[in-house]
Amino acid sequence: MKILEKVLWAVDFDEDHDNSVVKTMRIARQFGNEIVLLHVLPNDLKNSSFQNSVEKSVTGELEKLRESLGSSGEYKVSMNLVYGNVVERILDVAEEEDVNIILVNPGTPHLKKPGKLGLNARKIIRNSRKPVGIISDDSPRDTKHIICPVDFSEPSGVALNTAILAAKKSESKLSVISVYEPIEITSSRLIKVGVDQKAENDRWFELFTKDFEDFISGFDFLGMEFETVLLRGTPHEEIVKFSQNASWLFMGSTGKTGLRRVFMGSVSEKVTREVPSNIIVTKSEEVFRLRIATEIEDIDKHYKRWNDLSDLGFYKEALAQYKLCLQVNEMHLPSIKSLANLYEELKEYRQAEYYHKLVTTILERLMDRKIEEEVRKHYRLKN
Numbered sequence: 001m002k003i004l005e006k007v008l009w010a011v012d013f014d015e016d017h018d019n020s021v022v023k024t025m026r027i028a029r030q031f032g033n034e035i036v037l038l039h040v041l042p043n044d045l046k047n048s049s050f051q052n053s054v055e056k057s058v059t060g061e062l063e064k065l066r067e068s069l070g071s072s073g074e075y076k077v078s079m080n081l082v083y084g085n086v087v088e089r090i091l092d093v094a095e096e097e098d099v100n101i102i103l104v105n106p107g108t109p110h111l112k113k114p115g116k117l118g119l120n121a122r123k124i125i126r127n128s129r130k131p132v133g134i135i136s137d138d139s140p141r142d143t144k145h146i147i148c149p150v151d152f153s154e155p156s157g158v159a160l161n162t163a164i165l166a167a168k169k170s171e172s173k174l175s176v177i178s179v180y181e182p183i184e185i186t187s188s189r190l191i192k193v194g195v196d197q198k199a200e201n202d203r204w205f206e207l208f209t210k211d212f213e214d215f216i217s218g219f220d221f222l223g224m225e226f227e228t229v230l231l232r233g234t235p236h237e238e239i240v241k242f243s244q245n246a247s248w249l250f251m252g253s254t255g256k257t258g259l260r261r262v263f264m265g266s267v268s269e270k271v272t273r274e275v276p277s278n279i280i281v282t283k284s285e286e287v288f289r290l291r292i293a294t295e296i297e298d299i300d301k302h303y304k305r306w307n308d309l310s311d312l313g314f315y316k317e318a319l320a321q322y323k324l325c326l327q328v329n330e331m332h333l334p335s336i337k338s339l340a341n342l343y344e345e346l347k348e349y350r351q352a353e354y355y356h357k358l359v360t361t362i363l364e365r366l367m368d369r370k371i372e373e374e375v376r377k378h379y380r381l382k383n
Helices: 018-031 051-069 086-097 119-127 154-170 188-192 197-216 235-242 263-274 299-311 315-328 333-345 349-382
Strands: 007-010 034-041 076-083 101-104 113-118 132-134 145-149 173-180 226-232 248-252 278-282
Touching (some): 007 086, 018 051, 034 051, 034 086, 076 086, 086 119, 101 119, 113 119, 145 154, 145 235, 154 173, 154 278, 173 197, 173 235, 226 235, 235 263, 248 263, 263 278, 299 315, 299 333, 315 333, 333 349
Parallel strands (some): 007 034, 034 076, 101 132, 145 173, 173 226, 248 278
């Protein structure tokens, strides 16, 4: 099932795209229906003597990328060449096209602010309402390991939902991590009255653990390989260390600044500059959006799609769609068997038993009908 309607790849021709092409193709094959290639030219180029030659050159490069990406024919690839401020135009086109995610390359790091991530990429992450994916130049050692740091905020919840779906779709292991930053008691007054720093940290860590468990309990990890990991230390340093060998890192970000910036605001910026894996940064908007059919044209085709829904953890949606199948054909055995198995997995045993019995009843009816046809056929031949 394709769960990305559109992916926008903001292409920078100052970089080598061999790695990016492979990774973008992988994303499209697993998740997407369409890739929009976008390149932004500066306004200064307009009406210049070399405007046409630059446009022709850039269009040629975009065509090459389109051919590389679209060679399999599994998804559509379109091109868009625009003028203006790079960051502003990328964000504008993302909204106009209503894409699920913006993919950007790391870019050239700013000389005054060294780090892995370029200035434009950082601005896009900071200002985009849409999720942003950073395509790493590095090849991950573990291609089936997704990591999602959480701080129990709404943006990190959005990131975790996305990470769960991505891990299920790509059959990857998911590590959900959170970092407790120990307090340091420097007040001489507190030290004099005997406040024990270790004891205080142990107490706060216990409360932090309870918050982590409560947060995790609100998510569905059924049918997937996952682990929860609590770390102690400086948040961005621990996340970077833990993520060294991951294939993808999913992070939430508030996009707030100054005194209002919370853990996933300042920390996510530091992590995106340093972590070597591919990164997806989310705010309030989900990366994946389901489009579920309300009418059935080909029952077997739709049944397969709804199996994919179940595999990805959309159990309520899958249940509704299997039942929609039964409205078209009340004896559609694959749907009835799937309902029985799904209810069993959800531990709704009474419903599971009902559909298991229904399978048995239908099979008995079909067998009786077959026997009856054989008997009639026998008598016709005899007479």
